[in-house]
Every structure is written in C-alpha cells, then in structure tokens.
Amino acid sequence: MKLYCFGESGNAYKVALALELLNESWEPVHVDFFNGETRSPEFRKINxxxxxxxxxxxxxxxxQSGNILDYISTITGELGGTFAADRREVSRWILFDTQKLSGQAGPLRFMMNFLPEDKRDQAVIDWMTGRFRAALQILEAHLAGNDWIASGKVTIADCACAGYLFYEEPFAFDRGEWPNIDAWLDRLSALPGWKPPYDLMQRAFPPAS
Amino acid sequence: MKLYCFGESGNAYKVALALELLNESWEPVHVDFFNGETRSPEFRKINxxxxxxxxxxxxxxxxQSGNILDYISTITGELGGTFAADRREVSRWILFDTQKLSGQAGPLRFMMNFLPEDKRDQAVIDWMTGRFRAALQILEAHLAGNDWIASGKVTIADCACAGYLFYEEPFAFDRGEWPNIDAWLDRLSALPGWKPPYDLMQRAFPPAS
Structure with missing residues (x-):
C-alpha cells in the first residue's frame, strides 16, 4: 500500500498510525503540500x-482519513467495533473528530506554525482555539469512564481522535491540562507499533531547534 | 423514529431530508439550542x-448526522452506494462535507445570523468564508460531470452536502455563482418528498421578514 502524505499532516498520521499498529506493509509517498502539490491538476486526478x-x-x-481508516479496518477485520452498536460508536467519534477535534486542530496548528507570520490572524486563532477546546472538553469527559474511545478496545476512532494530539508544535494543546486525554495518549503510545508522526512520514519543515 | 432537532440546524435537516425522501414515519423533538438545552446535563445523557x-x-x-444518515441507509437499504467502491465514495463525500463544507457553512452561518452582533468578528467570517468557498469550488468541479455526488444516483451524500445549502439566511453562498451546484440543488428539490428545512422542523427564530 502507498500512502500519499507529508509529515506535518495529522490526518495522514492517523492512517500511518493505524497501519503501524496493524503491522501492515506500506510506503509513504511524500507530497510537497507547502509548495502547492495537492492543488495541482496532476494531484487532483488522484484526489x-x-x-x-x-x-x-x-x-x-x-x-478522506476517516474513510481510509474504515477501509483498513474492513479489509483487515481489525481496529473496528465488534457489534453494530460499537461500529456506530466508532463512526460517530470519527465524524466528531473530523468536524470538531481535528477539524479545528488542523487549521489552528497550520495557522500557528506553517502560515507566514503576516498571514496569521489572532482573532481567527482565538476563535478556532475556543472551538478546539470545546471539543477537547467533550473528549476529556468521555475518557473519564473509558480507556478507549469506543468498543472497549483500541479502534480506528482512537487513531482518528489522537492524530493531531501527538504533534509537538504549539497549537493551544497542553497535555497536562487534560489528565484523561493525557493518560489515554500514554496508553496509545505504549501499544506495539506506535511511532510519533515524523518517524513515519517525511516532514517538509526542518525541526524548530 | 424521533429526531431531536431545531429548524436552524443544517445537520438536523440532512437527516430530516433523508427521512422525507424515503417517506419514513418520524417526528421532530424540538431542542431549545439557543437557550443552551444541548449543553445541559439532561441532554448530555442523550448525547x-x-x-x-x-x-x-x-x-x-x-x-452525528453523517452517522445517522448511514444508519438510515443501512436499515432501509436505500440511498446508499450500490457497490463497495460506491459506498466508499459516499462515505468520503460525507466526511468532506463534515470537515470542509458543512463544517465551515455551519459555524459561518451561525456567526453571521444567530450570534449577537457584538460577538461577530469580521476576520473570523472572512477566514471561514475563504475555507467554505474552497470547498464549494471542489463540489462545483465535481458536479460538472456528475448529476449526483456519488454512485450515479441520489444518496445520503447528497443529503449531507446539500443540507446547509437550502437555507435562505445569508452565509456567503449565492446559488447563482455556482451553476453546477445550483442545477444539482434543483434536481434535489424536484425529488418526491423534498421539503425546505423550516417545513420539517420548528425554527427558534421568527422569519426575518
């Protein structure tokens, strides 16, 4: 399997993480996002x-990362919900992530780290931060009584919701502030096969330090 | 079936629309969103x-509207993709909608119409408008060669992507600017069972005029 990706993409990392947890054979194809490759006519033929x-x-x-996760889970029979109700629970957390968690974390982290400074807008950062924190509160409350997001075991919903949260660039997320999320991320990173994003996919920017 | 909803919610309308297209028996349960009911402890027991x-x-x-649409499609055997590849295509457009189309149209329309004027921020409106228009461009290009979003027939992906686009409040969407989207919305509203949002669900605010 080939995964078109770049290291900074949390949505790509969700997929890379699931592939690693399943010990699947795959190779990354680096896409030069920051120079516009994803918006080129050639790339649009792929997507x-x-x-x-x-x-x-x-x-x-x-x-679509949530869709790819579902594909991987379907063809392997792993990391999905066991029963119909579990599968719906997996699905709804992936959609929640798409809309409200990664849906905010992605553009927020992009603006705070990768946009030129003269294109960053504090009002927009504040707005996205507020929405992102509201989503984190929902996740934090849910994890108070659950070791994993859905189905009582690690699933693709964990890969989805955690995707952005393993990145170290600043984006208004401090693990220490969210003890249940912090413990859940520790459980995830203790799993066989877990690796951080930049160990799996080539980054476009050099390390900050 | 009971649908917890309110008229202004495009995500609720997606579900109401699918139920109407399928001529299913259902009743709306009005939720007083604008006075905080969805954030109450009682409502959080439901969701x-x-x-x-x-x-x-x-x-x-x-x-999660995309998940409810999938549930309705699954139990009725209608409005879904026919083959596995079709189903993935339906799924990816629902996820695209969740993240980038309704994912922007929802908060943009909320800020432009339902937030008190002193809480509206032009920089945030401009940012969301830019992201919303980028998503509309993708949809417009896709509909150049397709009468429906996926699978060559009307599916839940059409209900999802069209959900917000049938609302008449201003939110940086002018049908005249997007001829393929305009024609597709006409095809949708010509289907038996189609109704506009406020005919299906009680609105919280009185009509503007």
Whole structure:
C-alpha cells in the first residue's frame, strides 16, 4: 500500500498510525503540500478534493482519513467495533473528530506554525482555539469512564481522535491540562507499533531547534 | 423514529431530508439550542457530544448526522452506494462535507445570523468564508460531470452536502455563482418528498421578514 502524505499532516498520521499498529506493509509517498502539490491538476486526478492522505492499495484508491481508516479496518477485520452498536460508536467519534477535534486542530496548528507570520490572524486563532477546546472538553469527559474511545478496545476512532494530539508544535494543546486525554495518549503510545508522526512520514519543515 | 432537532440546524435537516425522501414515519423533538438545552446535563445523557441531531429509533440512539444518515441507509437499504467502491465514495463525500463544507457553512452561518452582533468578528467570517468557498469550488468541479455526488444516483451524500445549502439566511453562498451546484440543488428539490428545512422542523427564530 502507498500512502500519499507529508509529515506535518495529522490526518495522514492517523492512517500511518493505524497501519503501524496493524503491522501492515506500506510506503509513504511524500507530497510537497507547502509548495502547492495537492492543488495541482496532476494531484487532483488522484484526489479531486486536493488533499492528503490518499491510500492506494492495488486498484483501489481511497481518500478522506476517516474513510481510509474504515477501509483498513474492513479489509483487515481489525481496529473496528465488534457489534453494530460499537461500529456506530466508532463512526460517530470519527465524524466528531473530523468536524470538531481535528477539524479545528488542523487549521489552528497550520495557522500557528506553517502560515507566514503576516498571514496569521489572532482573532481567527482565538476563535478556532475556543472551538478546539470545546471539543477537547467533550473528549476529556468521555475518557473519564473509558480507556478507549469506543468498543472497549483500541479502534480506528482512537487513531482518528489522537492524530493531531501527538504533534509537538504549539497549537493551544497542553497535555497536562487534560489528565484523561493525557493518560489515554500514554496508553496509545505504549501499544506495539506506535511511532510519533515524523518517524513515519517525511516532514517538509526542518525541526524548530 | 424521533429526531431531536431545531429548524436552524443544517445537520438536523440532512437527516430530516433523508427521512422525507424515503417517506419514513418520524417526528421532530424540538431542542431549545439557543437557550443552551444541548449543553445541559439532561441532554448530555442523550448525547455526550452536546449537539443535535440525535435519532432515537426504539432502543437505538444515534448521533452525528453523517452517522445517522448511514444508519438510515443501512436499515432501509436505500440511498446508499450500490457497490463497495460506491459506498466508499459516499462515505468520503460525507466526511468532506463534515470537515470542509458543512463544517465551515455551519459555524459561518451561525456567526453571521444567530450570534449577537457584538460577538461577530469580521476576520473570523472572512477566514471561514475563504475555507467554505474552497470547498464549494471542489463540489462545483465535481458536479460538472456528475448529476449526483456519488454512485450515479441520489444518496445520503447528497443529503449531507446539500443540507446547509437550502437555507435562505445569508452565509456567503449565492446559488447563482455556482451553476453546477445550483442545477444539482434543483434536481434535489424536484425529488418526491423534498421539503425546505423550516417545513420539517420548528425554527427558534421568527422569519426575518
């Protein structure tokens, strides 16, 4: 399997993480996002949505990270919910992540770290931070009574919700402030196969220090 | 089936629309969102995420609009993709909608119409408008060669992507500017069972005029 990705993409990392936890054979194809490759006509032939990640598995091309996670879970029979109700629970947390957790963390982290400074807008950062924190509160409350997001075991919903939270660039997320999330991230990173994002995918920017 | 909703919620409308297109029997349960009901402890017992829509079908409670749409499609065998590749295509457009189309249209329309004027921020409106328009461009390009979003027929992906676009409040969306989207919305509203949002769900605010 080939994963079109770049290191800074939390959505790509979700997929890379699931592949590693499952010990699948895959290779990253680095996409030069910061110089516009995802918006090129060539890349749009691979994905009309103009974004990574895209997974190519033989004749099958899949995009949208939540959709790719579902594909991986389906073909392997692993990391999914066991029963119909569990599967719905997995699905709704992936959608929650898409809209409210990574949906805010992604553009917030992008603006705070990768946009040129003259294009960063504090009012927008404050707005996204507020929405991101509201989502973190929901996750923190949910994890008070649950070791994993859904189904009582690690699933693709954990890969989705944790994707951005393992990055170390500043984006208004301090693990120490969220004890249940912090403990859950520790459980995830203790799993066989877990690796941090930049160990799995080439980054576009050099390390900050 | 009971749908916890309020008229202004495009995410609730997506579900109401699918139920109407399928001629399903359902009743709306009005939720007083604008006075904080979704954030109350009582409502969080129904949905820990503190939001509508929530569908209750006998013993089954489902939340997240994309997940409810999938549930409705699964139990009825209608409005889904026919083959595995079609189903993935339906799924990825629902996720695209969740993140980038409704994911921007929802908070943008909320800020422009329902937040008190002193809490509206032009920089945030401009930022969300830019992201919303980028998503509209992707949808417009996709609909150049497709009558429906996925699978060559109307599916839950159409209900999802169109949900916010049938509302008449101003939110930086002018149908005349997007001819393919405009024609697709016309096709949708010509379907038996189609109704506009406020015919299906009680609104919280009185009509503007």
């Amino acid at each position: 009309v949505m103009g974004e990574v990640p895209v997974l190519v598995d033989g004749d099958v091309t899949v995009s | 820990v995420m503190g939001e509508v829509p929530v569908l209750v079908d006998g013993d089954v409670t489902v939340s």
